[in-house]
Amino acid sequence: MLFSDPTLNSIVSIVLIVVGVAVVVLVLKFLGKGLMKLVIGLVLNTVLGFIVLLALNYFFGITFQYSMAEIVAVILFGLPAVGTFILLKLVGGVALVALL
Numbered sequence: 001m002l003f004s005d006p007t008l009n010s011i012v013s014i015v016l017i018v019v020g021v022a023v024v025v026l027v028l029k030f031l032g033k034g035l036m037k038l039v040i041g042l043v044l045n046t047v048l049g050f051i052v053l054l055a056l057n058y059f060f061g062i063t064f065q066y067s068m069a070e071i072v073a074v075i076l077f078g079l080p081a082v083g084t085f086i087l088l089k090l091v092g093g094v095a096l097v098a099l100l
Contacts, residue, residue: 045078052082062089 028036053074056062064070064085073081 042078046075049074049078049082052079053085056082056086062086064089 028039053064057064070081070085073084077084
């Protein structure tokens with residue numbers, strides 16, 4: 001803990017997050033629109049990957065282990081990673097998914 005008061009800790013945390021996001025946005029703005037489009041595309045792909053992963057679990061009952069390797073794969077590759085996990089589940093690659 002940085003401070004003994006939990007309220008002050010949460011305020012400092014929120015301020016640091018807002019400053020960090022502002023710095024990232026400014027850096028991306030100065031680097032150009034091409035990089036900004038790439039970053040937005042990657043972020044959307046990642047968010048859609050997590051949404052599809054959770055929707056599969058909630059609506060269709062296809063459960064995944066949500067191990068660190070699966071989460072990192074969805075963060076890096078997004079929807080293609082989820083598609084790969086679905087194919088492994090359908091083909092019977094449970095042992096391979098268990099290793100992830």
